[in-house]
Amino acid sequence: MKLSNRSLICQSMFGAVLLATGVVQAQNQAPAAQQAPYHVAPTPYQNSGPIGCVGCPANGAARRAPVQAGGQAPAAPGGAAAPQRVGPPQNLANPLPYDLLLQNGHVIDAKNNIDKVTDVAIKDGKIAAVGDHLNAKDAAKAIDVNGYIVTPGLVDIHMHVYPATAEWLGRSSDEPAQSGEIPITPRMSWHTLWPDGFTFRSGVTTVVSAGDSGWRNFEDFKEHVIDRSQTRVLAMLNIVGAGMRGGRYEDNLADMNGEATGYMAQRYPGIIVGIKSAHYTGPEWTPYIESVKAGNMANIPVMIDYGSNRIERPLYQLLTKYLRPGDIYTHMYSGLRGEQDPHTLKPQAGLIEGRQRGVWFDAGTGNGSFRFRVTVPLLKEGFLPDSLSTDLHIESMNSSTKDMLNVMSKFMAMGLTLQEVVEESTWHPAREIKQEQLGHLSIGAIADVAVLSEQHGNYGFLDMDNLKMMGDTRLVCQLTVHNGRIVYDLNGISMDLWNQPASSDPQTAATWTVYTPRPALPEQLTPTQK
């Protein structure tokens, strides 16, 4: 069987959605209490063509159900058919105090001021205990993470994960090609990433889609991406109703409606956690005024990618007048909009006054928003980032940004401490988006945990100019726990050796891992060589 849940998918795509949705994130449940006053225009990419979603339930939320690993139907009589896996398996109750115990790791939890070697225990998807010498016998599964760093699951507040916007070549497929341009065929629109491919392998458990969707297409985004990802995907709504669809859309002042945007954001509290304005090339203040209006309505922060550097709207004024305390200025080290004083090379007055006012500054390195020759002098002046983030998309993933851990390692190469980069990727961003249930390991908190190791050697880290800085440490993700389940394990530290007896009761595996246990081979196939 190639896909583990193959038979389910064959039987019904309903089941496929169940499986892929994974463990449901409680706070992502949409209340959807009120009727939207604005007509939500269908996106051109919704279920078009002959390969549409036949028989899909219309409402994505209705399909969501927790998934447990484990059960499969007995093999067909005579062993004629492969074992079928039918229905969500039953979780066996775990009578022990803990499901999973991470022993002797270096725990870094900024909220709780923990920075020492200790143990972390998890039960029922929540942090159950943090302390020294927790008893391994109290856990269904204990993993020795001695020598590793244990942190809250990383939070990346700037990622691009909605493929229906962000058009190829910065243009939309429903626009005619201008002379000399490459014609765009329908659905040629994939610039962004599927979150699960990049998150867990970097220790990231929560990402924020920074303005991929606007109020017109957020619900499509939610149905197609948010509800189907294992990763916790939160969203900042683009102030442009059509979302991040390329220049002709993102410069369209007529589609920037703070009220419509704020209203949509109010409908999805806990999922829509911010408003984004990005890539605006015009001289007007309108996008920023409308963003703040929406942010005020929904009581959420605004994140600004400040677009073109226009003398009509100086950065100083944005940071000191237009943004509120608690709003977020991203791409802080690009140097593209006067962040760096051209004479002193230090941060310009607006950055310093903005920080004094309470504006947050976010890294968002991306593909063209991070330069050593800006960052190094700014860091030297003590202008550190409030949060680290990737701005990950199709281009930045394979160039200088690569992934969240690469960005964190890069800032360590520039002199930040391990504690600082962890804090700026966990508790700081959680506070910036006012999701303070995330980014820490308090008892009762959602058990999102990353186990990282520090690899030492000679490493190069890149910037947007294709220039490098050498560093001696690279962070590597060893294990990722999401909602109390192991979702990534680089070296099998949670696993037994293949030819030795099991160290824990595999019957309770479903309480500590989402890995589907496999049907056993017939007894005689167990190899004798041990």
Next chain:
Amino acid sequence: MLTRYLRVVLLLIFCSAVAAQAQVQAPPAQAAAAPRRVGRPQNQANPLPYDLLLQKGHVIDAKNNIDRVTDVAIKDGKIAAVGNNLNPKDAAKTINVSGNFVTPGLIDLHEHLYTVSANGPLSKLHGIWPDQLAVRTGVTTVVDAGTSGWRTFEDFKASVIDRVQTRVLVDLNITGWGMDHTGHNESDITDMDGQITGDFAKKYPGIIVGIKSAHFTGPEWHPYIEAVKAGNIANVPVMIDYGSNRIERPMAELVTKYLRSGDIYTHMYSGLRNEQDTKTLGPSQGLIDGRKHGVFFDVGTGNGSFRYRVAVPLMKAGFLPDSISTDLHYESSMGNTKDLLNVMNIFLAMGLTEQQVFTDTTWHPAQEIKQTQLGNLSVGAIADVGVFSEQHGNFGYWDMDGLKMVGNKRLVCELTIRAGKIAWDLNGISMDVWNQKASSDPTMASHWTDFPPRPPLPEQLTPTQK
């Protein structure tokens, strides 16, 4: 000190490179409106014999029997020279890769990349975006194994194949709807037409490189007969995921009677369809006879197709893979398979040599899909190249049962070159240090990199601290 002329040139290169790169970043300040993204960039001619020179790497090229430290030079997207002591002055850019392996770009025979078929447009349940895990692992060619069928291939081509950096080839599913989750399924024998599938495959030679049958649960031989019929019409091999283990169609008969010499049996180490002899624990007679018959055996570890307790005894008995592949999809990319390098590392841990795992991921799979222009570093070949370092330590590699084997080697992709351009550079080995002088002429950058050069900051912003 940049002359005014040089800055204009750089800006031109930037604008055109941005066009090629599908860049969404807002443009810099100078102009009121965003620079239009028009056409392809103009390459300046490089007067030197080579664009890019990789010096002193350990080159492993099975086709050309090269297994030694030497140099590889690239020009205009092709391999220009392989040999000792090539002159760095002949190249626009020289990179010292000593201590690393240099191989042809890896070929992954078994991936799933067509997101649309998994539950309607944009659903992306299983397919992965090719560029996401390919270039960062040294993979330059992937074969989508039957995610699309003849009814959906053209949509797949328009929405994925034509837009990605990675070279995507296709095994067409014998089921017209492909590995489809829109209410059709791969056990629907009424949708398996070898004639139509074969005729369709002939329309895209060099892209459709095989026929796939997978996940069939019924007792009939029909899917395999139709797949071979299509394979004969288009003169391409058939790859079989043998679905359910049915006594009506024993695996031994499939690989000796139904499949042709040159067809591919994947998931060889799953143990789910009698690959392992129940008494000796070695390969079953069917596997041995199949290999004699000329059938290729492919790994395809996936999420549920690889077990140590099958693979170790089979390999001990000498039943090694012909090709190593991932069966990568979203589940397996987060599970035991992870990516092609991880699967190669699994096989290193089980005792294969670096030479073997590189051959099983370059020249062997290229031959299996009859794309022998790939998977080698012959002079004139497409310059797809991987550069790998080898870490030593204690690493764990695990199987579908969640059981691990400990190995002491891990291959890491340092640099990936796709058609002569650098597509991945883990540690910036192709790059200069930020506060030091440029080592090569940046106006030649378009010859050796796809990274868009950036417009320079105003002169006074150059940091004085050096």
